[in-house]
Amino acid sequence: MNESKILLNSVPIDDYGQAIEKMGNSVSSRINATPENADHGLAKLVITLVELIRKLMEKQAIRRVEGGTLSDNEIERLGETLMKLEMKMDEMKKLFNLTDDDLNLNLGPLGDLM
Amino acid sequence: MEKLIYAIVQPLTDVYAINLLLSGIPGVSETNLYALFYNDIAVVVSDGVILNEFVKKEMAIDFARVIESLSQQLTLLPVRFDSLLPSDAEATRLLSQNYTAFRNNLDNVKNKFEFGLKVLWDYEKGIEKVKINMESANENTNNCITSSSIHANYLLKKIKENKLDNALRDYIEQLKKEFVHDIAIINPEYNFNKMITANLILDGVFLVDKSKKYEFIQAVGNFKKNHTELHFLLTGPWPPYSFVVCPMV
Numbered sequence: 001m002n003e004s005k006i007l008l009n010s011v012p013i014d015d016y017g018q019a020i021e022k023m024g025n026s027v028s029s030r031i032n033a034t035p036e037n038a039d040h041g042l043a044k045l046v047i048t049l050v051e052l053i054r055k056l057m058e059k060q061a062i063r064r065v066e067g068g069t070l071s072d073n074e075i076e077r078l079g080e081t082l083m084k085l086e087m088k089m090d091e092m093k094k095l096f097n098l099t100d101d102d103l104n105l106n107l108g109p110l111g112d113l114m
Numbered sequence: 115m116e117k118l119i120y121a122i123v124q125p126l127t128d129v130y131a132i133n134l135l136l137s138g139i140p141g142v143s144e145t146n147l148y149a150l151f152y153n154d155i156a157v158v159v160s161d162g163v164i165l166n167e168f169v170k171k172e173m174a175i176d177f178a179r180v181i182e183s184l185s186q187q188l189t190l191l192p193v194r195f196d197s198l199l200p201s202d203a204e205a206t207r208l209l210s211q212n213y214t215a216f217r218n219n220l221d222n223v224k225n226k227f228e229f230g231l232k233v234l235w236d237y238e239k240g241i242e243k244v245k246i247n248m249e250s251a252n253e254n255t256n257n258c259i260t261s262s263s264i265h266a267n268y269l270l271k272k273i274k275e276n277k278l279d280n281a282l283r284d285y286i287e288q289l290k291k292e293f294v295h296d297i298a299i300i301n302p303e304y305n306f307n308k309m310i311t312a313n314l315i316l317d318g319v320f321l322v323d324k325s326k327k328y329e330f331i332q333a334v335g336n337f338k339k340n341h342t343e344l345h346f347l348l349t350g351p352w353p354p355y356s357f358v359v360c361p362m363v
Contacts, residue, residue, distance in 0.1 A: 079265030
């Protein structure tokens, strides 16, 4: 960036570097499917959508618990279900060599999916 | 020959004046810039160049330099780099078909600059501050789960993480509101991107009247003084890259 365009800067250079790097990752978080990596590209898309649904389920469950209408038994079952779902997702991520940062989609002006 | 499109502009008083201005600014790869007119607007173009992947970055910098130079003298709508049209006639048709939208956008950005503001924080320290403010909320959370089984504890952990996310979002919203309040007198148009990274908590662009440039910089400086725990990066003035909304026909 042209230095004359910087009007005020109190950002430690390391922090800015990290932020820019992450922004770069965000820009690259698009499905990059080619004939050679079609399986992987598709898996990333599917797992991202499954993760989105899992997180929505988790939010809904949290809302129900906070509502105070669930019995101890129901809370137990809900906790077990969510825990198993998260473990399953971790297995899937490992299987396709994906990290949490990979499980996102850049939706342009709308920002990231998650 | 294809034409590389740079910007839609509101011309100076006459054709001679704008051509004189354009003759002093080299286009991408030293091509000549010229303007094509329709009513009271014009499009700045040059002959198209072969966009070789190896020199594309340099060309993009050249392109930005052209936009920057033009914006010093003219009200303009920057066009995305790499926009090519088949001929002068097509470029003129672009103007005629989108005249109203271009005209409205030019009116909106007339005599205005764009500024970018990024606010960063030390995530670890910042999150501790947010956590302190939500201690009482956590007490309520502990009350809604009485069991101490592994599954109930897992759920409790998720609830606390969710509360922290919400508290963080509230903190950022509050920060935005405070800043918008502080710059209300300058009355800029603005847009905020949502939190992109853990460190970058505000990322905004502001369309500010040229006459209020120093007031805006001063307002950011004052806001910074009140938030010593945050780091600020203010850049500009830029051409109005983020404030052009033209659904093209």
